Amino acid sequence: MAFFVNTRKKISRFLKAFFRKRTSRIGIYGPPNAGKTTLANRIVRDWVGDAVGPVSEIPHETRRVRRKENITITGQNGSSITFDIVDTPGVTTKIDYNEFMEYGLEKEEAIKRAREATEGVAEAMHWLREDIDGVIYVLDATQDPFQQVNIMLVGIIESRNLPVLIVANKTDLPDASPARIKSAFPQHPVVPISSLEGTNMEELYEKMTEYFG
Amino acid sequence: MEMIQGVQIDLISAERLDKLTVMEKIHLILDEVMEGNIVVLEKGLAPEEQSKLIEVTMREISPDGFAGIEMETYPVKETSGGFLGKLFGGRRPEARLTVIGPANQLKTLRKDKDLISAWVSSSR
Numbered sequence: 662m663a664f665f666v667n668t669r670k671k672i673s674r675f676l677k678a679f680f681r682k683r684t685s686r687i688g689i690y691g692p693p694n695a696g697k698t699t700l701a702n703r704i705v706r707d708w709v710g711d712a713v714g715p716v717s718e719i720p721h722e723t724r725r726v727r728r729k730e731n732i733t734i735t736g737q738n739g740s741s742i743t744f745d746i747v748d749t750p751g752v753t754t755k756i757d758y759n760e761f762m763e764y765g766l767e768k769e770e771a772i773k774r775a776r777e778a779t780e781g782v783a784e785a786m787h788w789l790r791e792d793i794d795g796v797i798y799v800l801d802a803t804q805d806p807f808q809q810v811n812i813m814l815v816g817i818i819e820s821r822n823l824p825v826l827i828v829a830n831k832t833d834l835p836d837a838s839p840a841r842i843k844s845a846f847p848q849h850p851v852v853p854i855s856s857l858e859g860t861n862m863e864e865l866y867e868k869m870t871e872y873f874g
Numbered sequence: 875m876e877m878i879q880g881v882q883i884d885l886i887s888a889e890r891l892d893k894l895t896v897m898e899k900i901h902l903i904l905d906e907v908m909e910g911n912i913v914v915l916e917k918g919l920a921p922e923e924q925s926k927l928i929e930v931t932m933r934e935i936s937p938d939g940f941a942g943i944e945m946e947t948y949p950v951k952e953t954s955g956g957f958l959g960k961l962f963g964g965r966r967p968e969a970r971l972t973v974i975g976p977a978n979q980l981k982t983l984r985k986d987k988d989l990i991s992a993w994v995s996s997s998r
Contacts, residue, residue, distance in 0.1 A: 754928055755942025755977035756935055772937045779932040786929045790922075807985060812949050813924050820921035 684731060685744040686792055687873055690785070690818070691799035692810050693720035693751030696830040700799055700856035701729070701748040707862065708734050713748045719764040721778035723750045726788055736870035737863060744795075744873060747788060750781030752814055789817065795824045795873040802829040802837035802853065806845035815846060824872045829853040832860060881912060881979070881996050888917035896923050900930050907976050908940050912994055918947045918972035944980040946990045947972035 689697045701713040714727050727748045735741040758775035762768060789796075796818050800806055818825050827846050829839035832855045839853035852868055854861045884906055891899060899919065904927075906913045919927060931943050948970040973980070973992060984991040 752928065753942070754931055754945055756932075757941040757977070758937055775935070775937065779935045783929045783932040786925050790925060809944075809946055809982070809985075812947070813921075813928075813945075816949070817921040817925045 685742070685794040685873060686728070686747050687744045687795045687797060687869075688747040688749055688788060688793040689797050689799060690749055690789065690814060691751060692801075692804075692808065693753055694718070695751065695799040695801045695804075696856050697751065697799045698723050698748055700797070700828065700830065700854075701727075701746055703856045703859060703862065704734070704746060705729050705732060707859075707866075708732050713746065719761060719766070719774075721751060721756070721761075721774060721781065723748060724774070724777040724781035726750070726781070726784050734866050734869060736867040738867065738870070740870045740874060742870050742874045747793065749785035749788060750778065752782055752785055753810055756782070789821070793823065795826075797826050797828055797869075798849075799828045799830050800842055801831050802839050802842060803831055803834050806842045811845070815849075819848075825849055826865070826868055826872055827851045828856075828865065830856055833858050879996050881910070881994050883912045883914065885914045886916065891915060891917055896926055899923060900927050903927065903974055904930060904934060904943075907943055907974055908934065910976055910979060912973065912975040912980060915972040915974070918969035920969055940976070942977040943974055944977045944982065944992075945972065945974045946982050946985060946992060948987070948990070 689701050691697050698714050698716045702716070705711050705713050709729070709732055711729070713729050714723055716722060728745050729748075730745045731743060732746055733741055733743040756775050756778050758768070758771040761771035761774050766774065798811075798815060798818065800811065815825070827842060827849050829837070829842040829851055831837055832839060832853045837853075839851060843851045850868055850872070852861065852865045854865055856862075886902070894902065900923070903913050903915075927943075934940050935942050973990065975994065979995045979997075981993045981995075982990065983993050
């Protein structure tokens with residue numbers, strides 16, 4: 662009798678594990694210094710009251726993928742979604758440690774940062790291929806959105822049929838041009854925000870519940 | 875004889891690329907670029923191949939050595955994929971002309987939707 666009870670429990674556990682849908686993982690992607698971690702921190706602070714990681718003006722401050730689990734956000738329309746936020750290192754095709762020395766880092770520290778950054782980029786690409794269900798693509802609205810890395814990454818995201826929201830970040834800066842980003846990626850929704858000042862986050866949350874729900 | 879300073883440019887045909895696997899293509903490109911050569915692909919890389927290229931490039935970067943790649947291409951064009959494509963609504967993206975070179979030698983000067991203007995330095 663005990664055998665049948667144990668077997669039934671085992672089967673029940675197996676079926677639960679099989680049919681349980683895991684929480685969606687929303688990846689924050691974009692080139693270095695676009696404000697990905699500032700945005701991740703803003704989202705997590707707004708809804709959980711915590712932070713994801715430190716930010717810096719020196720590129721490649723985030724050199725490991727960081728995940729914050731079970732964040733529930735509610736849009737103004739009342740619908741909610743629960744997801745894990747995945748903050749990723751800025752993606753690029755080149756890393757030269759000399760660039761970090763221009764920010765005042767010592768050679769040894771700059772070389773270490775460059776090595777960790779290369780590992781971080783490779784890790785971010787791996788996550789995109791294997792573990793991400795939706796993407797917030799963050800762009801610095803003061804920069805040229807037509808840079809090759811953006812065209813490539815958005816193409817990669819599209820080829821995986823992942824839902825993508827494009828964020829035109831840093832609208833607090835005078836040179837910001839969300840319109841230029843909209844013209845570069847007309848096929849995707851573009852939300853202008855300042856994650857530093859928390860401007861227009863309501864629209865982003867609304868769109869997130871709509872696109873990732 | 876005095877060695878002439880210059881940069882080697884390899885133009886790789888679509889036929890040649892079609893015969894190669896993903897990793898063969900990536901190594902063909904990176905081996906050339908790490909030698910200081912410029913590679914022009916008649917037909918560029920698929921998104922999945924670009925993703926792998928970024929990953930493998932990152933592994934090859936070393937201090938005072940290889941600093942990565944500069945790459946320029948046009949955004950993919952959607953093609954309907956012929957009669958069957960139309961029937962099933964399938965659209966396949968078409969990779970396009972692509973130039974790849976060492977990041978410290980190849981610089982993009984201007985990029986429009988129908989023109990890429992690049993500058994190549996012979997000194998590393």
